[in-house]
Amino acid sequence: MLHILWLILKFILIILGILLGLLLLAVLLVLFCPVRYKASAVKTEGAWNQIEGEGVVSWLFHGVSLKAEWKDRQMEMSFHLFGIPVDKLLKKRQKKKSDSENTKNTKNTSKKSKSGTKNSRSQAVNSKNEEHESEVKLLNDSADQGVNSTENHTKINENEESIRQDQHKPDNESENTETVTNENKIQPEDTASEEVSEQKTFFIKRIYDRIRNIFKGIRTKLQNIRRTLKKVKNNLSWWKSFLEHPRVKAARTLVWKHAKFLLKHIFPTKIEGQVAFSFEDPALTGTALAVLGMTIPFHKNCVQINPRFDGENYLQGNIRAKGRIYGFVFLRAALIIYFDKNIKYVIKRWKTRRA
Incomplete structure (x- = not known):
């Protein structure tokens, strides 16, 4: 008996160990397996709206990937899980469901049409029966009308006699009302x-x-x-x-420091390309060139910008960028900010203010 219990306990512990190992592996993958992204945009000769672009976000060594493509003014998206196109499978499943529903509807309509013919026959029989019953009712109503006519004649005679009696009554009531009104009209000036x-x-x-x-x-x-x-x-x-307050200032500088570090981590690690542009007004071309010059610290002069002062609207070029994001970077920054004494002081003072 003890041997059986030990085997059951051993089996449960093995399952728990496997689950904990899988959970630890998932946490490590989230923290240390980077999320990679890639983006590209191309503009050839033609209108300003004719721009083609593509973006890919992948994780777990391209095991999970999401792709978005902009082409011919339309957006197309696809999701792949270990090489399996999940979105296409879902679309096929929805089509099968719609086809099965359509077949069911056609069958129901055919059944309804058959039942409709049967109901029409029964309605014809019922209409004949109703016509026969209406004829019988008409005969009975004609007999009842003769009796009702004699009763109405006697009632009319009684009403005429009551009217004659009312005409011979004295007009005492009218005289009394006139006297009351005259008394009410007489009021003193005071x-x-x-x-x-x-x-x-x-x-x-x-x-x-x-x-x-x-x-x-x-x-x-x-x-x-x-x-x-x-x-x-x-x-x-x-x-x-x-x-x-000095502690609030210290907390603010700490948050700003980690925010800058996270933004730098999120930005692409590699950017390359070339862009040639111009506007009808050369002054606009110069201002756009000045604004683009402010972006040099981000792409480190890897994008070649070629302005043209031809006096026409022109845009042509291509840009490619890629980068990666690690989960442990965000976790480290969150832990440092959460356990900082100055941040705790700020949170405590804010709570007391709201209370």
């Missing part, structure tokens, strides 16, 4: 003058309340502006003291 005075006082009070509310609103707005200005002043003083 009540009218009191109402006018009350309306004036109400109107004056309303105007006074409006003016008072306007002044109150202006006062509150001025108080709010004063508070906001005070807050802005306090924020500016805090930012000034925060940025001028």
Whole structure:
């Protein structure tokens, strides 16, 4: 029994060791196997839009690669995994699915057409039955109309008698209403003058309340502006003291140093090519040449620039660049920045400010 348990434990430990080894291998590949990139652009004679370009990003010794190509004003992309075109396989799979769905739809339409013919026959039979039932209903309705006509005649006679009785009633109610209206019209002059005075006082009070509310609103707005200005002043003083602190300055210089190093690491290691250009205005050609001269520290004068002062729009040339990016460079910079005491001080002070 113990021998069997030892074998099971040994088997589990072997599997865990293999998984840990694979995980360690993956981490080492991410850190020390570089991501390589390559880009090229070509412009021949023709319009300004007729530019052809190509870019390739690969990893794991070209085992994983992504290629993008710009040609005839169209972008084409392809993804390869150890030489297998994954995007083409996915497209073929989608086509197969669409074809299978189309065949299913055609079969469903044929079934629906067959069921439609059957339904049309049943509808014809039902329409005949409905016509027969409608004829029977018409006969029954005609018999009922005769009975209803006699009932309506008796109701009309009763209504005429009630109208005659109403006409002979006395007009006492109308007289009472006239007397009430006459009494309401007679009002004393004192009540009218009191109402006018009350309306004036109400109107004056309303105007006074409006003016008072306007002044109150202006006062509150001025108080709010004063508070906001005070807050802005306090924020500016805090930012000034925060940025001028020596530990903050040290943290800022450290971040800028590593950022420059990372940018230098990302930039292409090799650039070559030649470009010939010109504009209709020679002054524009001169300014473009001055701007391109500022890029010499990046490509180290490996791109030959040939300006032409012919007085026409012209562009022709080719450029090729390639480089590599290592993962451990980013990891090293992140660890140095994270464990720096000045960076921790900045983070702590920022948290206390937000709290």
